[in-house]
Amino acid sequence: MARKAAIIGGGVIGGGWAARFLLNGWDVAVFDPDPEAPRKVGEVIANARQALPALSDVPMPAEGKLSFVSTITEAVEGSEYIQESVSERLDLKHRVFAQIQQVAPGVLIGSSTSGFKPSELQEKAPEPGMIFVAHPFNPVYLLPLAEVVPSPKNPPEAIERAKEILREIGMFPLHVRKEIDAHIADRFLEAVWREALWLVKDGIATTEEIDEAIRMGFGLRWGQMGLFETYRVAGGEAGMKHFMAQFGPCLTWPWTKLMDVPEFNDELVDLIAGQSDAQSGHHSIRELERIRDSNLIGFLRALKERNWGAGKVLREHDERKAAAFFGATDSAPKAAPLEMAHMQVLPGWIDYNGHMTESRYYFANSETIDAFLRLIGAGMDYVAAGHSYYSAETHIRHLGEAKLGDRLTGTIQIISADEKRFRSFVRIMKGEDCVATIEQLCLHVDMAAGKSSPASAEVWAKLKAVADAHANLPLPEGAGRAVGQRK
């Protein structure tokens, strides 16, 4: 049976949490008194369905069941985990915790609060030890960070359990050891935000110029190395000490107005909102969300390729999903092609006919097969130990066109398999359209001996599990075709 999470508060952040749990196979019950909440959450989930699977190189678990309920009691009933994401007001959060704990004693309650300390959230609660901060980042379904902030009242084992649940849904729980207003990351964001407000208010820069200063430079650096590692490199061969010596004196120069906050009034709001409208008002918020998500996917996939930073978290999550895929009987392979690879058509893939060049279809097949090989345990470790699968024969059919920027998905169906070989049928999908099929025979090889050999028992068991499940599928249209054969 699927595990259940309750999401209390279905706004921007609650919707993101709902999507993350749901797409990782949990049932989700959302409670929010706003009658618009189901629509809003639905739109966030629709975006997430386009985005999150594109980060995965193993089949996603079957989506959980989503329900919108009319009471907190219904939401938390049977829930293993509760995430509170109501508006940022302490009195409201206290009321919500009291209602939850009346009916769900002993259940973990993470709060999305951007700034309240856990000891503040726990005041007057019947079970303070079950309430802690789990502060996410928008979009919650793509960004892995969740700052987990306990107070001394939280039993360490409860916090460890919460961190494990967050890992299971692909997040990176950062344990904040000492509670502090606004945790770690929001202190940072607040500092940058205040500085930016000053720059606009003082007429130094527009909202657009500030955004360019971030996204054309240090914003790109931060996404992959953070602050300290970046500055260490900036110190040159002499490293961090040299960097500090060179830039330390700036600390006493007027390089920041941090503690001096601009007066928050209508004039400031109009100034910022007006410039922001001029900068980005030609896009709807949903459009901006989709642009943001697609950029993040490209960026995160590049990091995943390098097994670096947030990309490492994605790989670890894939490993967990792969283990679950062959583990529990209810998540065993199903009689359906497996969605294995996600790609985007890049400029270098386009030929003189203005569409994706033929060699890239072979590449797309390789991406799909390689992901499948990793899934069945025949990834790079297996190769390093001297065994691999080699391609023996391939037949590509071009059925449609892929153009620059198109997002493609590679699915695989195993037509037949034994200990020494498998015959696969890969479909390269552009949305609902199949733009190409690639049929291939792969042979298992002992690389030192240079000849075919039976796969290891573990690899064969997994390959057989998929082949057995796919044996119930009809033979794909086009399988076994020869070049030039009439339909």
Ligand SMILES: NC(=O)C1=CN([C@@H]2O[C@H](COP(=O)(O)OP(=O)(O)OC[C@H]3O[C@@H](n4cnc5c(N)ncnc54)[C@H](O)[C@@H]3O)[C@@H](O)[C@H]2O)C=CC1
């Ligand atoms: N928006 C952001 O960028 C981030 C916000 N957060 C935090 O997440 C929490 C939620 O923020 P947002 O989603 O941005 O706000 P939001 O305004 O989009 O959503 C808040 C939701 O809470 C609902 N709500 C109000 N009273 C409720 C109650 N008694 N029971 C259930 N739902 C109730 C509202 O109807 C609304 O849909 C806040 O604590 C915020 O600090 C955390 C990370 C980022």
Ligand SMILES: C[N+](C)(C)CC(=O)CC(=O)[O-]
């Ligand atoms: C602006 N904010 C304080 C609500 C931001 C966050 O809490 C995190 C984020 O997603 O930027």
